[in-house]
Amino acid sequence: MSIAACIEHTNLKPEATPGDIRQLCQEARTYGFAAVCVNSSYVELAKQELAGTSCLVTSVVGFPLGAMASKAKAMETAEAVASGADEIDMVLAIGRAKAADWEYVYQDIRLVVLSAASRPVKVILETGLLTDEEKVKACQAAVEAGAAYVKTSTGFGHGGATVHDVALMKRAVDGSAKIKASGGIHDYASARQLVEAGADRLGASAGIAIVQGELHDGE
Structure with missing residues (x-):
């Protein structure tokens, strides 16, 4: 299976314009990416641009800090779903995790x-921002709450996806959820290492470079 089928082609920049999102969707069509990942205000546009394709639309929620009220996250989720979102990527209440308020x-x-x-x-x-123990507990809370995936990073915080974290999260969920790696994935070699460590999805703004790297590697 081509690595393109694992990639969520991403543009979450605050300065992203409607034209940028249209381009993102066109690239997703061209390269056969699994999904695009956009801010909630762009879900409807992305859904329109991807009509007739199998490419999904993922909306972030509570992004990038995760520190807003739970009801605000829930309202943003409901709005994203009403606009056509196929999947939701929410940010953990990181400060509460650091305080062990599980x-x-x-x-x-x-x-x-x-x-x-x-x-x-x-x-x-x-x-x-988390210790390994906190990562494990966060994975367990996510599984208990009914989440389908745990994801490494926003790409806007400290650090990004690592093989260590993907493998740790894979063990923590123990088959009860899937893994999405994101943050700092810029080339095919690093993308392949993350998939081999257990990532089911890759969130990346460098999706095209990753796919082109796979083609070059195949040659």
Whole structure:
């Protein structure tokens, strides 16, 4: 299977224009990416641009800090779903995880899962801010709350996806959720290492470079 089928082609920049999102979607069509990942205000546009394709639209929620009220995350989720989002990537309540308030973390995720109306929810841990023990506990909370994936990073915080974290998260979920690696994935070699470590999806703005790297590697 081509690595393109694992990639969520991403543009979450605050300065992204409608034209940028149209280009993102056109590139996703051309290269056969699994999904595009956009901010919630662009879900409807992306859905229109990808009509008639199998490419999914992922919306981020509570992005990039994760520190807003749970009800605000739930409302953004409901709006994204109403606009056509196929999947939701929410940011963990990172400060609550650091404070070991795991009941809050669980309820925060659970409210988004319920608001997603059966759409898969991915929980962004922002692994660069967590200890390994916190990463494991966050994965467990996500699974208990009904999340479909755990995800490494926003790409806007400290650090990005690492083989160590993907493997750790894979063990922590123990088959009860999938893994999305994101943050700092710029080339095919690093993308392949993350997939081999257990990543099911890759979130990347460098999707084209990754696919071209695979083609070059195949030669």
